Amino acid sequence: MTEEERFRHVMGHFATGVAVVTGLSGDGEALGFTANAVASVSLNPRLVLVCVDHDSASLPSLQRRGAFALSFLGAAQEEVARRFAGGTREDRFTGVATRVEETGAPVLNQALAWLDCRIWKEVEAGDHVLLIGQVVxxxxxxxxxxxxxYRGAYGTVRP
Ligand SMILES: Cc1cc2nc3c(=O)[nH]c(=O)nc-3n(C[C@H](O)[C@H](O)[C@H](O)COP(=O)(O)O)c2cc1C
Structure with missing residues (x-):
């Protein structure tokens, strides 16, 4: 196992929720992708972060618009999580009902909970960029x- 593989293996043991990060392209089209590198950062001001790969096609648009939304997925939305991790931009939103709250970033209607954010700060971090969003x-x-x-697979928990 390489050190990179070991790191991925170890981090896979940190169970996370699953979110869809959404925003708007330059021409106003909805865009979004699945993300689990999401965290709550600060209460005052209210800040959250998502770590975005430099290879993400969505990243430049999110940066240009200065806004993104997070939609937290429920157990029934595994198919949505898979879809937003691949395929084309149009395919991802097919049959997925969304609405706009404040920034213009689409929020998934079926989300368990959601946040609409303006980018507060961007932090370069290796091959990712931390987008820190202020919750509007x-x-x-x-x-x-x-x-x-968890460990590369989808599941759920019953609190
Ligand atoms: C469970 C899961 C979690 C993911 N978490 C992230 C993440 O936190 N940050 C990220 O940049 N990509 C993450 N990805 C990968 C993106 O969803 C994937 O690369 C997507 O195709 C990026 O879309 P885009 O290139 O259209 O922006 C994750 C994928 C899966 C399946």
Whole structure:
């Protein structure tokens, strides 16, 4: 096992939720991708972060628009998580109902909970960029079970 493989293997043991990060392209089209490198950062001001790969096709648009939304997925949305991790931009949103809250970034209607953010700071971190977002609006709180990612597989937990 290379050191990189060991790192991936070890980090795979940190169970996370699964989010879809969304925004708008330069021509106003919805874009989004699946992400689990998401964390709460600060309460005052309210900040969250998502770590975005430099290879992400969405990254330049998110940076240009200065905004993104996070939609937390429920256990029933594994197919959505898979779709937003591959395929084309148009395919990803097919049959996925969204709405706009404040920044223009689409929020998934079926999300367990969501945050609409303006980019507060960007931090270069190796092959990723940390997008730290200031929360301008958030909501949700559906009672459904969450989608969980653990050791490279999807599952759920019952609290
Ligand atoms: C469970 C899971 C979690 C992921 N987490 C992240 C993440 O936190 N940051 C990231 O940049 N990519 C993450 N990815 C990969 C992106 O979803 C994938 O590369 C996507 O195709 C990027 O889309 P884009 O190139 O259209 O921006 C994750 C994929 C999966 C399946």
């Amino acid at each position: 609006r958030c909501g949700g709180g559906q009672d459904d079970e969450p989608l969980v990612f």
